[in-house]
Amino acid sequence: MISGILTRLLQGLGVLLVVGLLAFAVSTRMGDPVNNMLGQDATIEQREAMRRELGLDQPFVVQYGRYLGRVVRGQLGVSYRLGIPVGELLVERLPASVELSAMAMFLTLLLGVPLGIYTAIRRESVLSKVILGSSLVGLSVPTFLIGLLLIFLFAVQLQWLPSSGRGQVVALGPWTTGLLTSSGLRSLVLPSITLALFSLALLLRLVRGELLDVLHSDHVRFARARGLSERSINFRHGFRNALLPVITVAALQLGGLLAFAVVTETVFQWPGMGLLFLQAVQFVDVPVICSYLLLAAVMFVLINFIVDVSYRVLDPRVRSTPGGS
Amino acid sequence: MRGALAAVLLGGILVAASGRAQTFRYASTGDLLTLDPHSADEALSNSFKNNIYEGLVRFNEKLEPEPALAVSWKAVNPTTWRFQLRKGVTFHDGTPFTADDVVFSYARQSSKSSLMSSHVSTIKSVKKIDDYTIEYETTGPDPILLRNLTEHFIMSKKWCEQHATTQPVAALKEETHATRNENGTGPFQVVERVPDTRTVLVAFPKWWDLPNKKYAITRAEFRPIANAATRLAALISGEVDLAYPVAPQDVPRVESQKGFRVIKRPELRVVFLGMDQWRDESLDMPGSKKNPFKDVRVRRAVYQAIDEEAIRAKVMRGMAAPTGLIIPENTEGYDAKLRERYPYDPAASRKLLAEAGYPEGFPVTLDCPNDRYINDEAICQSLVPMLARVGVKVTLNAQTKSRHFDKILKASNNNTSLFLLGFSPETADAMATLLPVMTMKLDGSGAWNGGRYSNPKVEELVGQVRVEMDPEKRRKQIFEALRVHKEDFGHLPLHEQLIIWGARDTVDVVPDPRDRVQLRFVKMRQ
Numbered sequence: 001m002i003s004g005i006l007t008r009l010l011q012g013l014g015v016l017l018v019v020g021l022l023a024f025a026v027s028t029r030m031g032d033p034v035n036n037m038l039g040q041d042a043t044i045e046q047r048e049a050m051r052r053e054l055g056l057d058q059p060f061v062v063q064y065g066r067y068l069g070r071v072v073r074g075q076l077g078v079s080y081r082l083g084i085p086v087g088e089l090l091v092e093r094l095p096a097s098v099e100l101s102a103m104a105m106f107l108t109l110l111l112g113v114p115l116g117i118y119t120a121i122r123r124e125s126v127l128s129k130v131i132l133g134s135s136l137v138g139l140s141v142p143t144f145l146i147g148l149l150l151i152f153l154f155a156v157q158l159q160w161l162p163s164s165g166r167g168q169v170v171a172l173g174p175w176t177t178g179l180l181t182s183s184g185l186r187s188l189v190l191p192s193i194t195l196a197l198f199s200l201a202l203l204l205r206l207v208r209g210e211l212l213d214v215l216h217s218d219h220v221r222f223a224r225a226r227g228l229s230e231r232s233i234n235f236r237h238g239f240r241n242a243l244l245p246v247i248t249v250a251a252l253q254l255g256g257l258l259a260f261a262v263v264t265e266t267v268f269q270w271p272g273m274g275l276l277f278l279q280a281v282q283f284v285d286v287p288v289i290c291s292y293l294l295l296a297a298v299m300f301v302l303i304n305f306i307v308d309v310s311y312r313v314l315d316p317r318v319r320s321t322p323g324g325s
Numbered sequence: 326m327r328g329a330l331a332a333v334l335l336g337g338i339l340v341a342a343s344g345r346a347q348t349f350r351y352a353s354t355g356d357l358l359t360l361d362p363h364s365a366d367e368a369l370s371n372s373f374k375n376n377i378y379e380g381l382v383r384f385n386e387k388l389e390p391e392p393a394l395a396v397s398w399k400a401v402n403p404t405t406w407r408f409q410l411r412k413g414v415t416f417h418d419g420t421p422f423t424a425d426d427v428v429f430s431y432a433r434q435s436s437k438s439s440l441m442s443s444h445v446s447t448i449k450s451v452k453k454i455d456d457y458t459i460e461y462e463t464t465g466p467d468p469i470l471l472r473n474l475t476e477h478f479i480m481s482k483k484w485c486e487q488h489a490t491t492q493p494v495a496a497l498k499e500e501t502h503a504t505r506n507e508n509g510t511g512p513f514q515v516v517e518r519v520p521d522t523r524t525v526l527v528a529f530p531k532w533w534d535l536p537n538k539k540y541a542i543t544r545a546e547f548r549p550i551a552n553a554a555t556r557l558a559a560l561i562s563g564e565v566d567l568a569y570p571v572a573p574q575d576v577p578r579v580e581s582q583k584g585f586r587v588i589k590r591p592e593l594r595v596v597f598l599g600m601d602q603w604r605d606e607s608l609d610m611p612g613s614k615k616n617p618f619k620d621v622r623v624r625r626a627v628y629q630a631i632d633e634e635a636i637r638a639k640v641m642r643g644m645a646a647p648t649g650l651i652i653p654e655n656t657e658g659y660d661a662k663l664r665e666r667y668p669y670d671p672a673a674s675r676k677l678l679a680e681a682g683y684p685e686g687f688p689v690t691l692d693c694p695n696d697r698y699i700n701d702e703a704i705c706q707s708l709v710p711m712l713a714r715v716g717v718k719v720t721l722n723a724q725t726k727s728r729h730f731d732k733i734l735k736a737s738n739n740n741t742s743l744f745l746l747g748f749s750p751e752t753a754d755a756m757a758t759l760l761p762v763m764t765m766k767l768d769g770s771g772a773w774n775g776g777r778y779s780n781p782k783v784e785e786l787v788g789q790v791r792v793e794m795d796p797e798k799r800r801k802q803i804f805e806a807l808r809v810h811k812e813d814f815g816h817l818p819l820h821e822q823l824i825i826w827g828a829r830d831t832v833d834v835v836p837d838p839r840d841r842v843q844l845r846f847v848k849m850r851q
Contacts, residue, residue, distance in 0.1 A: 030725075030727055030728065031725065031726075031727025031728035031729075031730065031731040032727065032730065032731035032734075032736050032737075033727070034736070035727065035730040035731065035734065035736075036367070036727060037365075037366075037367075037440060038366055038440055038443075039366025039367065039371070039440070039441070039443060039751075040366075040748070040749075040751070040761070040772075040773065041366070041443040041444065041751070041752075041757065041761070042366070042443045042772065043443065043446075043761075043769040043770075043772050044735045044769075044771055044772050045769070046442070046443060047734075047735070047736065047772065048736075051736065078494075078500065081358055082358055082359065082504075082520065083358070083359050083361070083364055083365075083494040083500050083504055084500045084504060084520075085500065088500075092520075144552075148554050148555070148558075151554070151555060151558045152558065155558055155559075155562045155564075156558050156561050156562045159562055159563070162564060163555055163558040163559045163562055163564060164548075164550055164552075164555050164558075164559055164564075165522065165523075165548065165550075166522065266551055266552055267552050267554075267555055268555065269548070269549065269550045269551060269552065269555060271519070271520075271521045271522045275521060275551070276521070278551075279355070279521070279551070282696070282725065282726075282727065283727070284727045
């Protein structure tokens with residue numbers, strides 16, 4: 001078990017190195033940040049001086065080496081765009097992202113799992129067909145369009161909910177929360193639904209598919225032959241066995257919701273990390289782009305790691321192969 | 326935590342007490358990057374500075390310099406200007422404003438880590454004569470000093486020293502107190518700032534110009550909303566009183582909405598095409614040993630192949646003012662006599678190309694931004710078939726502004742043959758376009774001259790314009806430079822795009838031609 005964990009951690013470190021290199025390579029090829037930092041009245045000489053100051057005149061290898069050296073020492077740098085240390089920026093934006101993705105994940109699990117089970121067990125019912133049909137909408141209609149439709153309906157036409165922003169937030173130490181004010185909660189409704197829709201549809205279909213597979217397997221047939229109740233068959237023998245892949249996908253979805261809420265955050269002007277990232281891309285704010293991608297990679301590595309460990313707990317077969325993963 | 330809760334409660338009470346009617350809420354595409362007036366030189370940040378900070382001089386509604394923190398000035402000799410400072414001005418924290426603050430602010434804005442140093446680059450030194458008199462010495466005679474001083478912002482020496490922010494933040498260094506806090510002398514002071522979320526200002530009760538104030542609001546809330554559709558939704562659902570810019574295609578939507586209107590006027594910006602006029606061989610014609618754009622007949626042919634009226638009507642949906650001049654109206658040195666465009670005439674264009682030795686046309690890549698000017702990519706797309714009609718085979722290369730500017734400017738060795746650019750002389754003086762766009766050989770020139778256009782006559786004239794102190798003579802020199810450039814087809818002007826703001830009927834505002842909302846000109850009617 002210990003060696004399995006160590007292998008995992010080493011693999012994780014490898015992933016981070018690769019992501020770091022890719023992030024740096026891509027972000028330094030997005031254009032010239034100097035033109036965004038200096039106003040249009042700056043002369044050619046002033047621009048070149050700034051380029052030297054930022055080390056952009058150096059070859060790629062030198063730039064990457066310096067960057068790596070800083071990251072290893074824990075210095076993420078200062079945002080070219082905002083002049084604020086990147087670490088501080090990410091910490092400031094984290095609460096908004098976490099609250100949005102947690103709410104979206106909550107909706108996904110709350111609706112996705114029961115609906116998936118229902119559509120697997122009551123395959124032929126009309127309601128199942130309606131649910132499955134609408135889940136296709138969640139999978140195929142682009143997020144920004146769903147967001148805009150919701151804004152049009154609930155903010156412009158009905159005027160029930162705010163169109164954008166996070167509403168009034170309350171500071172609890174370094175954390176800011178919108179969960180304690182009514183404007184904060186109202187602001188959370190549309191973006192969290194928008195963000196949840198895709199993962200909800202995905203999870204629903206996955207739960208249904210896995211459960212159908214299991215319900216057709218031999219041990220369920222034997223259970224039925226033994227005369228066990230439908231309820232016991234569906235949940236004790238069926239759902240439990242369908243759970244493993246569902247957990248993997250749900251956990252990765254959580255990572256996805258947290259790291260890649262870029263579109264939803266932009267449509268709703270949600271002041272989280274996704275919005276910060278998009279603005280950084282537009283400005284070629286290299287320190288923010290790299291740090292954000294690294295953070296996302298760390299998150300996925302951690303989530304994968306936790307999923308692996310949870311497999312060992314949930315599935316005796318994984319536990320029995322020593323050191324295996 | 327108790328403190329935080331108390332602050333929230335107190336904030337709520339203040340909101341209730343100030344009343345909604347006089348609160349002006351507005352939204353634009355991005356947030357100001359910093360509150361430090363010497364730190365970012367970026368459109369939206371610049372548009373905000375004058376709400377909070379002031380210079381010795383400011384622009385009136387027509388972009389003419391008028392006294393602000395100085396009451397009067399005179400030239401002692403061609404390179405020395407003496408300014409009489411205004412008495413009784415206080416900073417937002419109550420500190421009185423004196424000559425020491427001017428001396429300090431010059432040092433801060435001209436320092437190495439300042440991103441606003443280009444606005445004071447012609448100033449050699451500043452000298453305090455007494456508490457309310459200072460002298461600027463310029464590097465040479467400087468006819469646009471006053472205009473540059475509108476972007477020279479005065480900070481409090483005492484406040485900056487107290488908060489260890491005597492230098493603006495530079496990239497790769499730590500942020501300073503002035504990034505998120507302010508202490509200006511301007512008409513509004515910031516009471517809440519949450520980056521990328523909201524900035525709340527209230528009228529400064531001790532503003533020196535209060536007796537003549539032109540605003541009628543007590544409080545302003547600014548929100549960045551990046552997505553155009555969301556911004557429009559915020560306007561129409563009544564969450565903001567003004568949203569800008571509005572996309573041309575959304576104008577009917579706002580106009581059809583009861584209680585809302587669209588505010589339009591030409592922006593201080595001309596959108597034009599530039600052409601590579603320095604390479605001996607075009608980037609798009611390797612091995613040919615030819616660069617068609619070196620021939621004035623080819624430049625003219627491309628100009629006359631462009632149906633600008635179609636661009637105005639179809640692509641811009643009427644939201645553009647076609648022009649044949651590279652500087653916009655409202656600019657010092659602008660002359661309507663030069664505005665007329667050469668006619669759209671594809672037949673003449675084909676003839677010119679044949680005369681120049683390109684009867685079959687030639688291939689060229691058009692570099693274009695897709696997120697900078699109104700419908701920029703669509704303009705370029707419409708140019709492709711227009712130029713194809715006369716044989717010029719255009720490959721369109723539209724990309725995000727950071728990459729576009731990187732490609733066409735000096736850092737990438739002006740790696741372009743044909744490009745779209747929209748340029749705004751922000752000091753509202755022709756020099757702001759003449760020097761960076763139309764010359765190569767003068768001190769500080771060429772920063773935006775992607776095709777390296779250089780005509781000895783224009784260079785000579787611009788050199789004179791730079792130091793000519795007699796306004797009449799200077800206007801004649803500018804006129805001459807613009808005329809030569811126009812007949813040279815040095816660039817191909819298309820239009821001035823319009824400023825398009827959507828607002829409630831209750832908002833009364835004078836739109837600044839630089840596309841800035843100046844809070845000191847905003848009124849809210851009941």
